[in-house]
Amino acid sequence: MPELPEVETVVRGLRSTLEGKKIRQFVFLSPHLQQKQPAMALRPQDYRGKRLREIRRRGKMIIFNFEGGCGLLIHLKMTGQLYLADPKQPADKHTHARMTFAGFRPELRFRDIRKFGFVSCLREPDIWQKVNSALGPEPLSVGWPEFWDLIKKHGKKRIKGWLLDQKLVAGIGNIYSDEILFRAGVRPDRPAGSLSRAEARKVFRSIRAVLRRAIELKGSSVSDFVDSTGQKGRFQTEHRVYDREGQPCRRCRLALIQRKKIAGRSSFFCPTCQK
Ligand SMILES: [Zn+2]
Structure with a gap:
């Protein structure tokens, strides 16, 4: 999607x-x-x-x-x-x-x-x-205090489901939630409320970094996506975890990427790099 x-x-x-x-x-x-x-x-x-x-x-x-x-x-x-x-x-x-x-x-x-x-x-x-x-706030413009507040208020949700919830932040789906959590070093099955302030801050920064880079590369074309001129995006070549189950992690090069169903969606993560 x-x-x-x-x-x-x-x-x-x-x-x-x-x-x-x-x-x-x-x-x-x-x-x-x-x-x-x-x-x-x-x-x-x-x-x-x-x-x-x-x-x-x-x-x-x-x-x-x-x-x-x-x-x-x-x-x-x-x-x-x-x-x-x-x-x-x-x-x-x-x-x-x-x-x-x-x-x-x-x-x-x-x-x-x-x-x-x-x-x-x-x-x-x-x-x-x-x-x-x-819809909740835009992830590229929401401020840190509001973000941290939302994390604490909806702390029972697993962070993967939290990122997918459009009423909390709007626009993130299955691909980018996995890529954001990998970059932040946070496991997708952690309850949002269990994140320390420093971990939440990493997620907050990773949201911006991942989304901005993906916009720069005109999105991910994993199935039907094309831009307004019919061209495919290029960010799929930079995916670190999404759809890479069983393949070696691109950061630690030791662990294999795992897949787990969280919040009803397949989530991909590195069991070593993400805590
Ligand atoms: Zn790893």
Whole structure:
């Protein structure tokens, strides 16, 4: 599933090309996106002629803001892709929405093989209300005092599950939680509340270091992830533990990476480097 670095990569790519453009047409190509619309949703045709003011990321979600107060809330979930395509290239059966712009040839496509993703047509205030009630602070901007406070308040959760909980910090998923905990030297099955202040501080710093490096390399492409131009990311080449069960640890070179189910997810860690 695309996590913060992948979603940030998509947002940065689209922002530089689409902000300021006017929508010519916006259509859903398959019924499931329409069926998933929340109660107070706008219709795709309401967006015609609207100028795209801003594209932002919040957690793993993408938010489009248009002039006049309408917006889109997009979640890529497992296999969603949001990218610019040449209109000459035929859209396949997994392409569920399409947006074209005035005076700009490429069209924006939402493609999603497993159909868990969504594109919600909502007014901007409704989007922010929804998003802010579902998500905790951003991991790249949360301050240390707030982070430490959240660790202590939700100390019963294992640190792996703690990092995955979008209400605590938003945007971290299975890959980056493992990579963050490896970098911090903390075992994923430790209760968050058992971390010393120094260990929590290491996790806090590792979150920033790992996410920033992953954004720099345009995310991890372990399955379907592509950026806004259809290119794969490169951070998967730097994974230290994720999906490396039974392989020698890249730091100590002695222990083999183990896999354990924690908080319902496969977690990978080095039994020597992580305490
Ligand atoms: Zn190791």
